[in-house]
Amino acid sequence: MATGVSVENINPKVILGPSSIAECIVTNARREINRYLTFFFQHLQQQLQTQPGSLPFDEIVYCNIGNPQSLGQKPITFFREVLALCNHPNLLEREEIKSLFSTDAIARAKKILSMIPGRATGAYSHSQGIKGLRDEIAAGIASRDGFPANADDIFLTNGASPGVHMMMQLLIRNNRDGIMCPIPQYSLYSASLALHGGALVPYYLDESSGWGLEVSKLKNQLEDARSKGITVRALVVINPGNPTGQILDEQQQYELVKFCKDEELVLLADEVYQENIYVTNKKINSFKKIARSMGYNGDDLQLVSLHSVSKGYYGECGKRGGYMEVTGFSTPVREQLYKIASVNLCSNITGQILASLIMDPPKAGDASYDLYEEERDNILKSLSRRAKAMESAFNSIDGITCNKTEGAMYLFPRIYLPQKAIEAARAVNKAPDVFYALRLLDTTGIVVTPGSGFGQVAGTWHVRCTILPQEEKIPSMISRFREFHEEFMSQYRD
Amino acid sequence: MATGVSVENINPKVILGPSSIAECIVTNARREINRYLTFFFQHLQQQLQTQPGSLPFDEIVYCNIGNPQSLGQKPITFFREVLALCNHPNLLEREEIKSLFSTDAIARAKKILSMIPGRATGAYSHSQGIKGLRDEIAAGIASRDGFPANADDIFLTNGASPGVHMMMQLLIRNNRDGIMCPIPQYSLYSASLALHGGALVPYYLDESSGWGLEVSKLKNQLEDARSKGITVRALVVINPGNPTGQILDEQQQYELVKFCKDEELVLLADEVYQENIYVTNKKINSFKKIARSMGYNGDDLQLVSLHSVSKGYYGECGKRGGYMEVTGFSTPVREQLYKIASVNLCSNITGQILASLIMDPPKAGDASYDLYEEERDNILKSLSRRAKAMESAFNSIDGITCNKTEGAMYLFPRIYLPQKAIEAARAVNKAPDVFYALRLLDTTGIVVTPGSGFGQVAGTWHVRCTILPQEEKIPSMISRFREFHEEFMSQYRD
Numbered sequence: 001m002a003t004g005v006s007v008e009n010i011n012p013k014v015i016l017g018p019s020s021i022a023e024c025i026v027t028n029a030r031r032e033i034n035r036y037l038t039f040f041f042q043h044l045q046q047q048l049q050t051q052p053g054s055l056p057f058d059e060i061v062y063c064n065i066g067n068p069q070s071l072g073q074k075p076i077t078f079f080r081e082v083l084a085l086c087n088h089p090n091l092l093e094r095e096e097i098k099s100l101f102s103t104d105a106i107a108r109a110k111k112i113l114s115m116i117p118g119r120a121t122g123a124y125s126h127s128q129g130i131k132g133l134r135d136e137i138a139a140g141i142a143s144r145d146g147f148p149a150n151a152d153d154i155f156l157t158n159g160a161s162p163g164v165h166m167m168m169q170l171l172i173r174n175n176r177d178g179i180m181c182p183i184p185q186y187s188l189y190s191a192s193l194a195l196h197g198g199a200l201v202p203y204y205l206d207e208s209s210g211w212g213l214e215v216s217k218l219k220n221q222l223e224d225a226r227s228k229g230i231t232v233r234a235l236v237v238i239n240p241g242n243p244t245g246q247i248l249d250e251q252q253q254y255e256l257v258k259f260c261k262d263e264e265l266v267l268l269a270d271e272v273y274q275e276n277i278y279v280t281n282k283k284i285n286s287f288k289k290i291a292r293s294m295g296y297n298g299d300d301l302q303l304v305s306l307h308s309v310s311k312g313y314y315g316e317c318g319k320r321g322g323y324m325e326v327t328g329f330s331t332p333v334r335e336q337l338y339k340i341a342s343v344n345l346c347s348n349i350t351g352q353i354l355a356s357l358i359m360d361p362p363k364a365g366d367a368s369y370d371l372y373e374e375e376r377d378n379i380l381k382s383l384s385r386r387a388k389a390m391e392s393a394f395n396s397i398d399g400i401t402c403n404k405t406e407g408a409m410y411l412f413p414r415i416y417l418p419q420k421a422i423e424a425a426r427a428v429n430k431a432p433d434v435f436y437a438l439r440l441l442d443t444t445g446i447v448v449t450p451g452s453g454f455g456q457v458a459g460t461w462h463v464r465c466t467i468l469p470q471e472e473k474i475p476s477m478i479s480r481f482r483e484f485h486e487e488f489m490s491q492y493r494d
Numbered sequence: 495m496a497t498g499v500s501v502e503n504i505n506p507k508v509i510l511g512p513s514s515i516a517e518c519i520v521t522n523a524r525r526e527i528n529r530y531l532t533f534f535f536q537h538l539q540q541q542l543q544t545q546p547g548s549l550p551f552d553e554i555v556y557c558n559i560g561n562p563q564s565l566g567q568k569p570i571t572f573f574r575e576v577l578a579l580c581n582h583p584n585l586l587e588r589e590e591i592k593s594l595f596s597t598d599a600i601a602r603a604k605k606i607l608s609m610i611p612g613r614a615t616g617a618y619s620h621s622q623g624i625k626g627l628r629d630e631i632a633a634g635i636a637s638r639d640g641f642p643a644n645a646d647d648i649f650l651t652n653g654a655s656p657g658v659h660m661m662m663q664l665l666i667r668n669n670r671d672g673i674m675c676p677i678p679q680y681s682l683y684s685a686s687l688a689l690h691g692g693a694l695v696p697y698y699l700d701e702s703s704g705w706g707l708e709v710s711k712l713k714n715q716l717e718d719a720r721s722k723g724i725t726v727r728a729l730v731v732i733n734p735g736n737p738t739g740q741i742l743d744e745q746q747q748y749e750l751v752k753f754c755k756d757e758e759l760v761l762l763a764d765e766v767y768q769e770n771i772y773v774t775n776k777k778i779n780s781f782k783k784i785a786r787s788m789g790y791n792g793d794d795l796q797l798v799s800l801h802s803v804s805k806g807y808y809g810e811c812g813k814r815g816g817y818m819e820v821t822g823f824s825t826p827v828r829e830q831l832y833k834i835a836s837v838n839l840c841s842n843i844t845g846q847i848l849a850s851l852i853m854d855p856p857k858a859g860d861a862s863y864d865l866y867e868e869e870r871d872n873i874l875k876s877l878s879r880r881a882k883a884m885e886s887a888f889n890s891i892d893g894i895t896c897n898k899t900e901g902a903m904y905l906f907p908r909i910y911l912p913q914k915a916i917e918a919a920r921a922v923n924k925a926p927d928v929f930y931a932l933r934l935l936d937t938t939g940i941v942v943t944p945g946s947g948f949g950q951v952a953g954t955w956h957v958r959c960t961i962l963p964q965e966e967k968i969p970s971m972i973s974r975f976r977e978f979h980e981e982f983m984s985q986y987r988d
Binding site (some may be wrong): 002003004005006007009010011012013014065067068069070071072075077080081083084085087088090091094096097099100117118120121122123124125158159161162165169170171172173188191192195233261264265266298299300301302310315316317318319320328329330332333335336339340343344345346347348349350351 | 496497498499500501503504505506507508559561562563564565566569571574575577578579581582584585588590591593594611612614615616617618619652653655656659663664665666667682685686689727755758759760792793794795796804808809810811812813814822823824826827830833834837838839840841842843844845
């Protein structure tokens, strides 16, 4: 290899070592762990193919990433019809499409094309996204919340992740700027903070109260960071939670909004799982709705709401679509945000169109509505059944407890590891939960993500397990998990 | 507005002020100028609609951005057929598609779906992109160059811009790390360098020799930067040039490759216009082909080649597809690059598919080939005619000279502004070329980008003008331009 650029002289922020960021208690562990697991199960996958019967399982079950369509979830027909027509608008001139596409998909595709200058889905759009699509999304938000929304506040993005990076780029000046993040936490935030050289200010979710949060503790953590010279700029909240699956109750949301207002923190609300709800006693309120219902407007609170086409009942991860709704920022700041958006010209138009569709799906009376409703409800009901089945299975296993998955796509069971297992893990230089997860994979073919990647209270061990495996595979998966766990525990019993 | 985050306390790298980066002689001027022009012509556009006849022109001609489909260029039918089928794979089960899609588009869509685990175009892919598509791209590169290419070296991206940002993120540690960039230069590089806090080390293209470059001068500029304490990490070359439209001759390419090898600089080769060639006496050689034909392999040179679906004869800007081919880096560095790629999970699958299609279009004998060839050749021949017509028109105007557009999509004529015009511009606090461009827009409706946005030798003034207006509009556009220029010159004659 040529020698100019080596791993010793690249940008150290990329290396993401925990030592580079004082407050960063969640490192890029999850990413590293996932890559390690990936390497591991690629070998297993190969062995399954080349030497069938040589392993104690005959397939790998991926519970490590929220990627529904990779596990067989089918896309919503209406959405795909519209995308196909928008990608090849010549079809709209052909009679034959009437037997291939629903009438409302045809009408919607025509409407969307009419919003695009020159009907050109192959042209760069405005860097915030196509204005007509932003209008549709704003109307969808207004109808969801009962409060007005404005297309000028919408930035269409290639999924939620680039929105997070844009905000980090805007907010982080140096390693004395910090962002409050929940622990446990989906590591997008910690990874992005590390890449931008900022400080992670943790606040802990309380496992014993269903991963709830207490504002008084937030205040302590904020004061603590400030006393160390950190300028705390924003607070991240993920609702429903990832990896924790809880839904915040309204009272917690009110307190959180007031806290951010009082402390002049940007509220970064990750609301990508807003359609994934599996309980009837709670509902999802967007933070914008909560803030507005408290009488707070843009003069009171700087609020960024993130949404994505990757989750919900649609699960369109590969389309890379999403949006940020940005309120409460001055015109000069928004201009700088626009400048950041324009550095990559625009997000992909297929993803932009899909973002408008999820915010304005078929309505009762539309030709596609019955099929749409059936597809959507089947997916959500199945996810709900899977969440309950897996949660109750985990809770029935000795040495595991698991909070209810109220929303999102994950369970985050706590594994009570015996001291001997912890020592065995240390002996091979692995975190105990990584040791457990690798052994699980090796024995059962089940891939989960160790809790170390999300952060956890010291001395507690968890794994994140998606609820996405196909429903018919869950009983056998659960029994393999149970059998593994019992053997593991009896091997290492103190 | 709420007050926590204001333009005074955001990340100053975003503000991109020239003073923040010692060596940054090209600032974000082009972006600022484009935004100013955009504001200006949006007003004009509105006035055209609300008060027809009130302006000295009846339409706005956009020559400011390389966005072909926004100006009526039609997409390649085969590509869009494949995208439609991949976006809605259920269509492949229907008989009716035989009358709507070509047989090879159907076969290609099936082949592509077979490369995707679970045929799931809605799933996240590997963070470098779908392996099967990278295989196709590598095969396309190998067939283009006559030297092997490897799917593991390919990173699929949302257009070329994110590839550039990834490399900046990898290479730039602080403001003492620099990148050599051509002047004039498409401002993606200067903007990205500013955002990542690095130093721009300029090397000038020589207008008098058709925007050629001399390696001896490169060496001087490198030494100069080093003497100032800058660690120069990479050299950007754009071939064909943007905004300058030249094609490097082979000798220059050989010297450039040797220079980068000897100086241990990463060669960042922006080759997005590799299909846009309008002369017969030169051909495009990729820098990889040049390096390999000199006997240099990955042990000798760190090379990054950038490509995009946005340019060429396809012009699919809105799809946000592209790739980087990365050779000569050690495994640990590539792992860090992979980590950066994985921060956004993956690029959009529609763009990934399209990137594979442009590297493996229909071949002679395929059902779509005749139509494909006709569409492609019509576009390229028309672009070539437009380039020649506009170049010869500019050269026939007194006070303007224009190098030949050998490739890419732009002319970069030099405007010899009289001293009085320069003073008039200074009096209203504008750069003279901005003053000229705004006056042009105001008088004729023609939008060009002032040379200030790309950098130019001090005391020379240029505008960048795309060759993309529809062919039938070019004669009247040229005559309006000529008439404007003559009036402008007679108004300000010294």
